[in-house]
Amino acid sequence: MDNNRNFLITIALSVVILTLWQVFYMNPRIESEREIAQIETQQAAEATQALAQSNGENSDIPTPTSGAGAVPGTAGQAAVPADRETAIAGSERVEINTPRISGSINLTGARLDDLLLKDYRVTVDKDSPNIQLLNPSTGPDGYYVETGYVGSEAAGALPGPSTQWTITEGEVLTPDTPVTVSFTNDKGLTFNRTFSVDGNYMFTVSDAVENASGAPVALRNYGRTTRIGTPATSGIYILHEGLIGVTGEEGLQEIDYSDVEEEKRITPGKSSDGWLGITDKYWAVTMIPRTGQDFQPRYTYSGDTTPRYQADYLTDEIVVADGASVTSELMVFAGAKEVNVVDAYETADGVRQFELLIDWGWFYFLTKPMFFLIDWLYKLLGNFGLAILATTVVVKLIFFPLANKSYKSMANMKKVQPAMLEIREKYADDKMKQQQAMMELYKKEKINPLAGCWPILIQIPVFFSLYKVLYVTIEMRHAPFFGWIQDLSAPDPTSIFNLFGLLPYDVPAFLMIGVWPLIMGVTMFLQMRMNPTPPDPTQAMIFNWMPVIFTFMLATFPAGLVIYWAWNNFLSIVQQGVIMKRQGAKIELWDNLAGLFKKKPKPAE
16 A cells, blocks of 8 residues: 555545535535525515415414413414514514614513614625514514413413513613513412513513412413524534424434424423523524423424424423412523623523534534634634634644654655665566565655545544534624635635626636635645656546645635635645655655646657
């Protein structure tokens, strides 16, 4: 086994991996994200799309239990507003205004159903609309969080979706000013619901039930996050988008929209802690019950014409004695999945495994440290692109001993090539003796023929970790580099096929070969030319075409990843050149480049 064959095997494996990524990840991702951007822009900028049909509050949602102890479906509203603004204007509300979010609480049901994220926009354009996270159930793409009670008829009319609440304290919900709303039913039960919010994305909904009915009352508290309509997703299985939760002994539950559509109802075991809700690529809406009672989590789908997805829970009975008061609490996270913010809630508020709200994947032990390294360097350098370049240097330093040993072995392989050719000629007709002689030569010269594979193999987990970080973390979303790269998490927007925008037409996605992919291809070409040209014509052809293939493949990857690969190639060229010079091995780069322009001798006739 010689070095060229080992290197070719490694290259072939890399091509297979990248081809699979291209076919199953990157092409679907580009198309789906274009659709998502178009949908979000239309929703946020115009807010005029009419609902063709909407279940709104009319869906007959399956419930965890039947009868009096069930999470209620809600009785109908005849009129269906045609757009989001009309839906918001059609109900009495309490304003929400914090440094990071704005919106309102709907006093019908006392639900969170209007929320905008001030720090995030649909596109990189500074005038692009803000992200609309929550929407009224009767407007386009309803998405809301609601809590209430169920019980027997003896408890009277209990707070639910159609309950009209009254403001008793506060005017605008801010981090410094909570808001309290109240409802008294026909049996003498008074419900005081207090909303508070922190400086980020966590709401606290505290329900106090005062019993003046003259008898003990048994209630059950429920909460639900409901989404009307199937949202556009990235469609890549390495990223989960859909229903999610950490409850009971099951721990993390990731349920795709298609899964719950098929099952209709998914009911894990009861839980005393945890959280559940719905997650998107960058945003999430989750409920964290703090009722002091065990609760039954559940995920459901319903709707014949308009899909409706719901994550909900129902607590065990809460008995309120006559003349007594009982308080239950629900925390609601509704916002951007920022790593430091999410981790802080897990630590400070004791939310079990809340970090899993961000899909770090199976290799989280590599992916999350990679993020923290890039984030730390970003805070130091002020630019995520520079942070990626610095991360590449750090990774190079970590793997320097291994790469150093590998390049030394490769240099020694070049020095003994005359002896290797002599062995091949001597035992040309006896492959067994040829291999034995080669192994003796390797042992004598202390050469590892597999050493040349390591510089490429060790890049694969680092490459994947960086890809995951760029793809799933919101910190990388719309993060600019310099010049034309305004979003490191998106592909290079330029293309050589329209002269990088000089010609007035767009090119197909598979022809989007931008400046950075070309730079990456050139550095890869130069790195491969550091080695002698393989004598076998097939091998030589593969070496010649490999940079071209990788250029097309990586062109659709996030620009930050391509920048990493190009910079890594450049550092590898410098490192390999220095080591080969120290070992006295000839650097083949200049001869190989010159050979490209020499006329090849014509074959003898």
